[in-house]
């Protein structure tokens with residue numbers, strides 16, 4: 001045991017009336033929700049980067065956190081892993097996620113970085129063997145180092161494309177070895193700062209071919225997990241090619257990958273794109289590309305990607321409702337791609353941020369499940385579209401425009417508008433919150 005979380009107990013479910021700070025009030029892993037354990041529904045994951053690698057900087061100031069594992073040696077990377085697994089144990093989370101740069105020191109060359117990654121993958125493999133927590137997804141950090149400043153697969157320099165290929169190959173191999181259930185690609189620098197120096201067509205073509213190569217390699221090594229794209233409209237780039245779910249779907253179709261690649265949807269990114277989180281989830285589900293979620297929210301006023309822990313269960317219930325309507329997670333899960341605020345210096349802050357986030361999601365899941373089980377909302381939705389089940393309506397979709405048009409005079413159609421019942425349905429929803 002390290003000293004870092006000394007004195008902090010393992011968190012247990014104590015129910016909504018618990019007066020203990022270190023307790024779950026809603027997250028009860030074994031409780032059955034719609035016939036399935038809550039832990040198996042939510043599939044929580046801790047993000048290694050924000051909890052253990054982020055120093056607390058913002059655009060106006062640098063590091064605020066002082067962690068005993070900060071530094072660029074393998075010994076410190078192992079200490080970081082020790083502390084990370086201590087936190088996973090305290091929280092009882094089933095999963096974690098990491099980028100290469102979070103778990104290993106950067107080397108002077110690619111070969112040295114790769115040696116460091118291999119050594120840390122050995123270490124993480126041993127940790128996973130002796131702990132409950134397993135890998136939800138792995139990924140590569142192709143945004144932080146200056147070599148990526150003009151993009152990874154979309155870089156104007158083909159040598160950087162090669163470096164990106166080597167980096168993703170190494171990380172996919174590592175994820176495969178650690179039994180990861182997904183591999184995520186988030187293209188923070190796959191976009192542009194100014195169109196005036198950018199060949200947008202070439203960059204998109206390179207990104208498409210790159211993704212095909214990733215999928216080909218996944219099949220070659222027998223990786224059974226899902227490949228996930230994480231949409232985001234901007235930040236750090238002014239414009240990112242994986243703007244939102246709809247844009248990603250068009251991109252996947254263009255490169256023949258819509259049956260191979262799904263999405264990891266982040267609430268904060270949905271907000272930046274001008275959508276709600278539940279819209280992005282519902283759209284991905286309807287397109288057959290829903291994979292996983294990053295549950296961190298943004299501040300609605302600041303307009304930045306603030307990566308805050310969820311603390312608003314009515315809002316999250318809308319998201320979990322769409323996830324449950326879509327049949328729930330398969331390989332995906334609920335990742336806290338969230339960081340404590342830079343003034344939250346204490347080890348306890350890290351633990352309690354996750355406790356609050358897990359409780360918020362658990363409460364949201366229970367509301368969503370109760371609403372679904374009652375069928376009240378779904379019955380209304382079915383009734384609203386019921387006339388599409390009639391033969392005349394179905395025939396219109398298989399026939400042409402003229403046949404559909406002919407119905408108007410042949411049947412003397414004069415459609416009478418009906419209430420959308422929005423306020424009544426919102427009141428209904430509030431009954432379950």
Ligand code: XUL
Nearest residue numbers: 139186230266294305337
């Ligand atoms: C950045 C972001 C990433 C991805 C993984 O906004 O969300 O941390 O989740 O690279």
Ligand code: CO
Nearest residue numbers: 230266294337
């Ligand atoms: Co994310």
